[in-house]
Amino acid sequence: MADITELIHDYLRHNKKFPHVFCAGCGHGIVLGALIRSIHALGLSKDEVCIVAGIGCSGRIAAYVDFNTVHTTHGRALTFATGIKMANPKLKVITIMGDGDAMSIGGNHLIHAARRNIGVTALVLNNNIYGMTGGQCSATTPQGATTQTTPFGQMEKAFDIVTLAAAAGANGVYRGSTFHVNMLDRLVATAIERPGFNLVEIITPCHTQYGRKNKYKSAVDMFKWIKKNCVPKEKFDALPEADRGEKMPIGTFVEKDHKGLEQLYGELQARLNRPGRPVAEPEQPSAQHAEESRNIMNKEPK
Amino acid sequence: MTKKAKGQTEITIYPDWCKGCGICVEFCPAKVLALGRDGKARVARLDECINCGFCERHCPDFAIVVRGKGRKRRAPACAENGETPVDKE
Amino acid sequence: MAQKKSKQRKAVFALGNEAVVEGALLAGCSFYAGYPITPSSEIMEVMAARLPRSEDGVFIQMEDEIASMGAIIGASLAGRKAMTATSGPGFSLMQENLGFACMTEVPLVVVNVMRGGPSTGLPTSPAQGDVQQARWGTHGDHPVIVLSASDVRECLEMTITAFNFAEKYRTPVILLLDEITAHTREKIELPEPGELEIVGRSYPTVPPEWYKPYEDTMRGVSPMPPIGSGYRHHVTGLTHDVLGFPTQRPDEVKAIMERLFRKIDQFYPDIMLVEEYMTEDADIGVVAYGSVARSAELAIDMAREQGYKAGLIKLKTLFPFPKPFVNRLAARCSRIVVPEMNMGQMSREVKRVAARTTSIRTVNRIDGQIITPTQICKAITQG
Numbered sequence: 001m002a003d004i005t006e007l008i009h010d011y012l013r014h015n016k017k018f019p020h021v022f023c024a025g026c027g028h029g030i031v032l033g034a035l036i037r038s039i040h041a042l043g044l045s046k047d048e049v050c051i052v053a054g055i056g057c058s059g060r061i062a063a064y065v066d067f068n069t070v071h072t073t074h075g076r077a078l079t080f081a082t083g084i085k086m087a088n089p090k091l092k093v094i095t096i097m098g099d100g101d102a103m104s105i106g107g108n109h110l111i112h113a114a115r116r117n118i119g120v121t122a123l124v125l126n127n128n129i130y131g132m133t134g135g136q137c138s139a140t141t142p143q144g145a146t147t148q149t150t151p152f153g154q155m156e157k158a159f160d161i162v163t164l165a166a167a168a169g170a171n172g173v174y175r176g177s178t179f180h181v182n183m184l185d186r187l188v189a190t191a192i193e194r195p196g197f198n199l200v201e202i203i204t205p206c207h208t209q210y211g212r213k214n215k216y217k218s219a220v221d222m223f224k225w226i227k228k229n230c231v232p233k234e235k236f237d238a239l240p241e242a243d244r245g246e247k248m249p250i251g252t253f254v255e256k257d258h259k260g261l262e263q264l265y266g267e268l269q270a271r272l273n274r275p276g277r278p279v280a281e282p283e284q285p286s287a288q289h290a291e292e293s294r295n296i297m298n299k300e301p302k
Numbered sequence: 303m304t305k306k307a308k309g310q311t312e313i314t315i316y317p318d319w320c321k322g323c324g325i326c327v328e329f330c331p332a333k334v335l336a337l338g339r340d341g342k343a344r345v346a347r348l349d350e351c352i353n354c355g356f357c358e359r360h361c362p363d364f365a366i367v368v369r370g371k372g373r374k375r376r377a378p379a380c381a382e383n384g385e386t387p388v389d390k391e
Numbered sequence: 392m393a394q395k396k397s398k399q400r401k402a403v404f405a406l407g408n409e410a411v412v413e414g415a416l417l418a419g420c421s422f423y424a425g426y427p428i429t430p431s432s433e434i435m436e437v438m439a440a441r442l443p444r445s446e447d448g449v450f451i452q453m454e455d456e457i458a459s460m461g462a463i464i465g466a467s468l469a470g471r472k473a474m475t476a477t478s479g480p481g482f483s484l485m486q487e488n489l490g491f492a493c494m495t496e497v498p499l500v501v502v503n504v505m506r507g508g509p510s511t512g513l514p515t516s517p518a519q520g521d522v523q524q525a526r527w528g529t530h531g532d533h534p535v536i537v538l539s540a541s542d543v544r545e546c547l548e549m550t551i552t553a554f555n556f557a558e559k560y561r562t563p564v565i566l567l568l569d570e571i572t573a574h575t576r577e578k579i580e581l582p583e584p585g586e587l588e589i590v591g592r593s594y595p596t597v598p599p600e601w602y603k604p605y606e607d608t609m610r611g612v613s614p615m616p617p618i619g620s621g622y623r624h625h626v627t628g629l630t631h632d633v634l635g636f637p638t639q640r641p642d643e644v645k646a647i648m649e650r651l652f653r654k655i656d657q658f659y660p661d662i663m664l665v666e667e668y669m670t671e672d673a674d675i676g677v678v679a680y681g682s683v684a685r686s687a688e689l690a691i692d693m694a695r696e697q698g699y700k701a702g703l704i705k706l707k708t709l710f711p712f713p714k715p716f717v718n719r720l721a722a723r724c725s726r727i728v729v730p731e732m733n734m735g736q737m738s739r740e741v742k743r744v745a746a747r748t749t750s751i752r753t754v755n756r757i758d759g760q761i762i763t764p765t766q767i768c769k770a771i772t773q774g
């Protein structure tokens with residue numbers, strides 16, 4: 001045991017200012033630690049890992065680690081990651097997104113990344129709030145919660161990230177918490193190692209923007225809440241409906257073995273370019289194509 | 303995995319990195335740590351530490367280092383430029 | 392990019408859109424991400440058939456244009472020459488990530504086949520309404536290179552030029568076509584590989600530990616290693632220092648912003664491309680671009696037949712605006728005619744540089760029809 005922090009220090013950028021920007025007791029630092037430990041456990045070299053982050057508090061994680069890091073635009077991390085993975089399938093591409101990033105502005109990209117099963121690992125840091133912009137409600141803010149933009153309580157329902165990702169066709173879907181860190185390490189490592197699109201929802205506390213307004217006076221209170229309410233899936237399933245209340249299952253939800261898109265594409269390319277295979281003339285769109293599109297004036301093309 | 307033997311560790315807390323969130327203090331199973339008057343974590347009862355690693359894993363700021371008694375800082379163990387890590391332990 | 396006559400050169404009967412693909416492949420493009428939209432879809436369709444057949448070409452259809460831009464930025468960061476193609480509404484969606492590419496200096500090519508707008512507008516009709524959007528579409532002050540093409544041969548050539556500029560200056564380059572150019576089918580000769588100048592990316596020449604991703608250089612362009620090559624660094628859309636980390640220090644912010652502009656500003660003579668037609672003795676000038684330039688060329692001939700000394704500047708680079716050329720024309724001409732398929736977007740630029748020297752007349756059309764040579768000729772001949 002121990003020697004954990006020193007190991008993490010090896011992976012931090014030494015020319016970057018520490019401590020990092022996150023509030024005292026923010027779970028994002030813990031996720032960063034879990035990510036580093038998972039990558040170390042898998043024996044990946046720093047050069048073959050590419051971290052692609054979105055915008056928001058979680059987006060800032062990328063700057064601190066000594067991997068290839070890209071801090072993209074809000075909600076678009078998965079699109080950049082898709083480009084990077086397709087361009088160089090040898091890279092381990094890991095996206096870090098917040099709940100606003102992944103579920104609101106980037107919701108479309110998330111379901112399509114899951115559908116096309118691109119070999120990218122998505123970590124969704126769910127703190128139920130827009131932290132960096134000052135505490136507005138997000139797509140995962142629980143009903144009834146108070147935020148800057150729901151001063152009278154949230155009326156809308158929250159997304160269940162795990163169910164959504166599973167329905168969209170992700171190869172692997174997991175949920176972990178920043179309190180149950182041993183499990184988190186394991187889940188993140190599994191998600192990185194497996195083929196196709198793998199998503200880990202990580203329950204992480206935002207005491208500053210969410211907790212204060214919702215009866216959790218300190219970071220410690222939030223961690224106590226997580227400790228109490230995140231229960232392993234097996235235990236959760238055994239609980240009678242009535243006792244579930246606020247509780248959330250954590251663990252493995254989906255694990256399929258479909259090939260990632262980049263793998264399928266590589267196989268297609270190998271097939272098409274097999275030596276000795278007669279190379280067909282590339283097809284050209286028919287001459288009438290342009291003619292047609294000019295004629296069908298009333299067609300709604302988009 | 304955990305040796306429950308007490309007092310086998312040295313603990314370093316980097317005050318510049320500690321933000322005083324209190325997570326380590328609250329959840330340390332052996333109540334080794336305390337918040338000092340400067341609001342930063344400090345070691346109060348080193349002899350009680352059971353080397354469980356909870357604080358190291360949960361400190362969001364990587365400010366606590368727990369290492370075996372008398373052990374030196376070890377060489378980096380991460381894989382760089384495609385090389386495999388050399389286990390120095 | 393003069394093409395030498397050669398017997399072996401393959402001739403094809405191609406659409407403007409198909410010529411774009413030929414040009415891109417010749418330029419070394421190996422990554423295409425896109426979303427279908429009329430009238431640019433043929434570019435995507437031909438790419439879908441060609442790229443998987445090449446050694447390392449990647450084609451992917453994304454969920455929208457925002458995602459297409461994201462994907463090609465990612466691919467370019469990973470070392471590929473990447474492009475996408477779209478039209479008006481899709482181009483609007485691309486603006487955010489286009490700004491990211493400007494800020495992080497990612498080379499890529501965006502082809503926008505202009506159709507009538509605003510909004511869904513006239514999907515199958517030509518227009519030139521996206522000219523200022525191409526220049527100023529993304530938020531914040533930024534430099535960008537915008538090119539245009541007026542016929543099928545130029546579609547091929549300017550696509551290659553677009554890739555060359557993108558790599559040379561580490562910047563996104565926008566190629567504006569209009570529906571007419573994109574859907575015109577003409578016979579063109581394909582250049583032999585090796586016949587044209589193809590610019591590659593510059594890689595760091597120092598060990599990784601010493602590499603500073605956004606360091607100033609003589610050209611103002613820093614070398615760009617692909618992700619995974621050992622040169623680990625941080626790429627962010629936040630204003631960053633030479634190491635790529637976010638900064639708000641005024642001196643560092645000023646330095647990087649000024650370099651972004653300088654890297655393009657100081658190479659104006661290289662970037663500003665025009666073609667002049669009968670301007671040597673002209674006293675009436677025409678400035679045109681895209682398919683309108685073809686009408687304008689005919690109009691010059693017609694006006695000359697009637698005894699008017701007309702001359703044309705065809706803009707191949709729209710931005711940075713080729714000011715010296717227009718200035719020279721303005722100094723000679725009593726009048727400059729600017730025909731375009733919008734209510735006056737490039738004529739603004741012409742007025743900006745030449746309004747004090749000469750009188751400027753615009754010919755505008757926004758009904759989804761082309762501007763005819765007769766229309767332009769009339770503007771030339773009737774004061």
Ligand code: SF4
Nearest residue numbers: 320321323324326361
């Ligand atoms: S968990 Fe870390 S930051 Fe928080 S009080 Fe303990 S040492 Fe300080």
Ligand code: SF4
Nearest residue numbers: 330351352354355357
């Ligand atoms: S390792 Fe940390 S958490 Fe565990 S007993 Fe020691 S001080 Fe407490």
